[in-house]
Amino acid sequence: MPYRMYPEMTPAILKQRAIDRAETIPSSWYVDPRMHELDLKAVMGISWQYTGSAETVAETGQVSLTEIAGQPVLILRDGTGRLRSFYNVCRHRGGPLVTQDANVKALQCKYHGWTYNLKGELRATPQMDGIEHFDKKDFCLKRISVDEWEGMLFVNLNSRHPALPSLMEGIRERITPIKLGKKKFFRRVSYKVNCNWKVYVDNYLEGYHLPYVHPTLSKMLDYRQYATEIYQHYSLQYSPFSENKNPFKTSDGEAYYYFIFPNFMLNILPGRLQTNYIIPLSAQKCLVYFDYYYDDSTAADIIEADIRYSDQVQSEDIVICEQVQKGLASNAYDRGRFSPKEEKAVHHFQSMLKYAYQDYFKNTENLSSKKNS
Ligand code: FES
Ligand SMILES: [Fe+2]
Structure with a gap:
């Protein structure tokens, strides 16, 4: 059971109770390093995360760099005016595409120069002649959900999520x-x-x-x-x-x-x-x-x-x-x-937190039972 890996993560403590009968969440959830890892995966990694003002990517080719739940993330405005977000990670050997906010025509990896267009499609791969079974289409940048609300930018590392406007x-x-x-x-x-x-x-x-x-x-x-x-x-x-x-x-x-x-x-x-x-x-x-x-x-x-x-x-x-x-x-x-x-x-916050942990455990259990079957 994945929840056994975490301190005081028992069905009794995870149970939702009305405020007049509820206890606050256990102190170990505020101090234990394992809970930090869980919070990144089960809470930050599945929710809409604010990154800043939409003015940072108002123009075509403007790229804004950030980190969400420990993951390197970039946001940009492409040539059609659409917002896009990708992991700032090259599909060759993991190099960075940008190292600071920038204005670019394409995303060129800082390590060996693989180049992606603003839609995240791999376009140029220097010195790769002679490679077999290699199709650039299989090496697009990994996408992240991004949206704008009232002039502010938000990204979500999880692909299954409520629409940002419904949240607000x-x-x-x-x-x-x-x-x-x-x-x-x-x-x-x-x-x-x-x-x-x-x-x-x-x-x-x-x-x-x-x-x-x-x-x-x-x-x-x-x-x-x-x-x-x-x-x-x-x-x-x-x-x-x-x-x-x-x-x-x-x-x-x-x-x-x-x-x-x-x-x-x-x-x-x-x-x-x-x-x-x-x-x-x-x-x-x-x-x-x-x-x-x-x-x-x-x-x-x-x-x-x-x-x-x-x-x-x-x-x-x-x-x-x-x-x-x-x-x-x-x-x-x-x-x-x-x-x-x-x-x-x-x-309310602590109840939502318990729901988020429970969801995470349910999904990881489903995943592992699928793998084992
Ligand atoms: S890691 Fe990006 S080109 Fe090598
Ligand atoms: Fe205060």
């Missing part, structure tokens, strides 16, 4: 009149955090810690009206600003904090979108990208104040997340309980 269904309507696709990419800020990626996500998903960890932010939001809504693939934490505390100085100030399973967040205020993308680096480390997008009309001093303020909130979150990681790794902790009022979205 309802967000556009809910935040009207705000239009995410109209905002322009401004800056990426990255943070290395000494905690498991799930600690960071858990922390994001509740406002319970606001008065204790972010006293200033909690005064800015009207905490009495803070609400959490659960949807199929995402959750929303929503709060109006306290009177006159909206930093963008618009009359109808509201903050929307969307979490899209498993590791992507949209933090929407009237003048800006901030995305958070969480990359697991090891069992006890993650990397967080904050991408800032603003309306054309947003003034430069408001932008700088917004980024400075977010940075302060982020440092408060990093301190608590790193301390929680130590607590989870200690002898003193295994599993806890949820506040039904405050931790609905944490419970």
Whole structure:
């Protein structure tokens, strides 16, 4: 049974329970290196992963390089205007096609020069005369699903997946009149955090810690009206600003904090979108990208104040997340309980995580029974 390879992965722990009876996931899932491998394969490797602004591949031949679940990935715009994504891996002996973002007419491997067109078809193979039983058609680049939503790019390493728009269904309507696709990419800020990626996500998903960890932010939001809504693939934490505390100085100030399973967040205020993308680096480390997008009309001093303020909130979150990681790794902790009022979205995330593991085990079992039959 594949699940026996992982710590505390038992049917009793994987069982889904309502929030008033559920326990939090076991601490070993946050600290054990085997769980890092499982998260890459069973969670990141099968879900839509954000890579950045679609502006990076606006023109024909523009290539954007990234890494998803430890896999080298490139995204490009081909000559017909279509988005394409491939593993950045040459079919000859595994060399890289690009080593940085670039603008190209074709993809030429950096190792021995095999060349592919922008559709990923192998076109030129220097010095290969005399080879037998070799058809270039059998050596196309390996494709990856790619799509664009509201000016942002996403890829999915798994070929069986829900369509990206169905995943995001309802967000556009809910935040009207705000239009995410109209905002322009401004800056990426990255943070290395000494905690498991799930600690960071858990922390994001509740406002319970606001008065204790972010006293200033909690005064800015009207905490009495803070609400959490659960949807199929995402959750929303929503709060109006306290009177006159909206930093963008618009009359109808509201903050929307969307979490899209498993590791992507949209933090929407009237003048800006901030995305958070969480990359697991090891069992006890993650990397967080904050991408800032603003309306054309947003003034430069408001932008700088917004980024400075977010940075302060982020440092408060990093301190608590790193301390929680130590607590989870200690002898003193295994599993806890949820506040039904405050931790609905944490419970939803952890339930989805269990479904993802179960799916993965079911599929790998099916595969191995097919192989054995
Ligand atoms: S590995 Fe790409 S040409 Fe050899
Ligand atoms: Fe926080």
